[in-house]
Amino acid sequence: MILDRLIRRTLLGYVFVALGFVFVPIAISFIFSFNEGRFPILPIESFSTVWYEAIWNEAPVSRAFRFSIVIGLSVAAISTFIGFATAYTDFRYRFFGKNVYLALALLPPTIPVLILGLIMLMFLGRVSLVGEPHSVIFAHVVYCTPFAMALIRLRLSQMDPDLERAAWNLGATSWRAMRYVILPFTMPAIFAALFLTAAVSFDEFMIAFFVGGVTETLPVRVLNMMQGQVSPRINAVGSVVFAVSITLVILAQVFLLTRRGTSRVGAPV
Amino acid sequence: MAAAAEGVTAGAGRGRRVRPDGYALFWGLPLAVWQGVFFLAPLAFLVVMTFWSVKNFRLEADFDTVNWVKMWSKGYVVDTYLRTLGYGALAAAVCSLLAFPAAYALAFKVSPATRRLGVFLLITPFFTSYIVRVYSWQPVLSESGILNTVFAHLGFGPVAMLNTLFGTVIGYLTLCLPLVILLQLFSLANVDRSLIEAAHNLGCGRIRTVFLVIVPSAKVGLILAATFAFILCFGDFVSPVSLGGSKPPTLSILIVDTVKQGNHWPRAAVVALTMVVTLIVVAFTALYFAYGHGRARR
Incomplete structure (x- = not known):
């Protein structure tokens, strides 16, 4: 039994090391963003917010931040709507070519983002659709919709299809059944999808780099700053990007984890 | 439609x-x-x-196989292709091996509440600022960085880690380790516990149980996890550039260079299409091994 305990402790220690591998570098970068010295060398000199003040006053950074927010919100709204529509279509209908349809719904994230960015730049470039915030939105929706679709489809698969049929039998139209049965039931997943797609769009830098052109989002700014000199400003911008996206991802998970308590079928939305 | x-x-x-x-x-x-x-x-x-041509730095609609011939007759393109395949396979193997003990621990050795916490802590970084997390490795791995400072106190070093294959693999792990642990964990959690108890009762040792009972039962998830690691790392651009130092290049770097130098879109398209086809072949091969002849379980 001592051996059992030893094995268990070793394995748990290993889990901590693995989580440390994931979180420690970002924590270090966060700490250095408050370090007054120019170079990320131990020991840390003195605490200061000078790099945050520097990026606050840096026009390209604040512009990129605004673009990222506008793009993230638009992408979240559009891809969650398309994701919901697709998940519902898969839930309710069977039709010829459904496998192809579902492949279209789920494949894009398995294509490397570099290639997605490249093909969209080639294609959208032909019709003069590159270099604007809406170009990034068009491209990001392709990439984000599968995540929204998957979350909402999982939620729908927990629902008894007879609930909707019961509503029809009681005289509800398809639209009313959608509003009073399907929507309330899927609402937690819809919110989770909104936050998750916003996070994925806010973080995505390769597609945005290609089709955005002069429209730099915040992670693209980080990518471009990385090509230049080492500067603690990158730590500061990076910490802001990290803080925003981790908040969005945590919110998405909170909505998923509390799904049981929030579903009240029949209540108007 | x-x-x-x-x-x-x-x-x-x-x-x-x-x-x-x-x-x-x-x-x-x-x-x-x-x-x-x-x-x-x-x-x-x-x-x-891929069939268009470039004349005087201008794209022209065409039907010419010249890009395919030009690209694939160059030794360094073939080398880069094989190298990138190798990097992807290396990443899939290293990720799978390093992830397994963690997935195993979370599947079998902790309470459900701790497991949920672990899943939460792993999902979060997967969707969070890959580029920032890769960048934050630079001051850790660099010549005068944190690890080398520690090594100096211990009396050795400096060890070159940044701009080496080691650096690239650290980046690949940053990209996929959380996802691979999660996928392995989900498949391990679905292994029938009575199979494990039966193996124990029949006198099968711990290690043998892991390799003869648990791994074969969780085969599908383990293969899918490795495949995802391959797919993500095969196409990754950031790690080989900012932690691997771009040299020697991978296919992603080759694409970007082809576009930047000489604006040669059709040749970049050849490389990109090759990558897409390769990924499709790898994905279907993996699915075949995962589900195809699954009857032959031991």
């Missing part, structure tokens, strides 16, 4: 064919239209682009 919509049947496949009404089209069409215009069309255009 028109052909697809014609055969719509309502009521979850009861077989009663109905004409697709406005309601069905309202929910069914947005995806088909959006992915058709912004995903399928660019993908089709990529194929077309």
Whole structure:
């Protein structure tokens, strides 16, 4: 039994090391963003917010931040709507070519983002659709919709299809059944999808780099700053990007984890 | 989509064919239209682009296999292709091996509440700022960085870690380790516990149980996890550039260089299409091994 305990402790220690591998570098970068010295060398000199003040006053950074927010919100709204529509279509209908349809719904994230960015730049470039915030939105929706679709489809698969049929039998139209049965039931997943797609769009830098052109989002700014000199400003911008996206991802998970308590079928939305 | 919509049947496949009404089209069409215009069309255009030509730095619509011939007759392109395949396979292997003990611990050695916490802590970084997390490795791995400072105190070093294959692999792990642990964990959690107890009762040792009972039972998830690691790392651009120092290049770096130097889109398209086809082949091969001859379980 001592051996059992030893094995268990070793394995748990290993889990901590693995989580440390994931979180420690970002924590270090966060700490250095408050370090007054120019170079990320131990020991840390003195605490200061000078790099945050520097990026606050840096026009390209604040512009990129605004673009990222506008793009993230638009992408979240559009891809969650398309994701919901697709998940519902898969839930309710069977039709010829459904496998192809579902492949279209789920494949894009398995294509490397570099290639997605490249093909969209080639294609959208032909019709003069590159270099604007809406170009990034068009491209990001392709990439984000599968995540929204998957979350909402999982939620729908927990629902008894007879609930909707019961509503029809009681005289509800398809639209009313959608509003009073399907929507309330899927609402937690819809919110989770909104936050998750916003996070994925806010973080995505390769597609945005290609089709955005002069429209730099915040992670693209980080990518471009990385090509230049080492500067603690990158730590500061990076910490802001990290803080925003981790908040969005945590919110998405909170909505998923509390799904049981929030579903009240029949209540108007 | 028109052909697809014609055969719509309502009521979850009861077989009663109905004409697709406005309601069905309202929910069914947005995806088909959006992915058709912004995903399928660019993908089709990529194929077309590989046959175009560049004359005097200008793109011309053409049907010429010159790009394919030019690219694949160059030794360094073939080398880069094989190297990138190797990097992807290395990443899949290293990720899978390093992830397994963690996934195993979370699947079998902790309470459900701790497991949920672990899943939460792993999902979060997967969706969070890959580029920032890769960048934050630089001050850790660099010549005068944190690890080398520690090594100096211990009396050795400095060890070159940044701009080496080691650095690239650290980046790959940053990209996929959380996802691989999660996928392995989900498949391990579904292994029938009575199989493990039976193995123990029949006198099978711990290690043998892991390799002869647990791994084969969780085979599908383990293969899928490794495949995802391969897919993500095969196409990754950031790690080989900012932690591997771009030399020697991978296919992603080759694409960017081809576009930057000489604006040669069709040749970049050849590389990109090769990557897409390779990924499709790898994915289907993996699915075949995962599900195909799954009857032969020991």
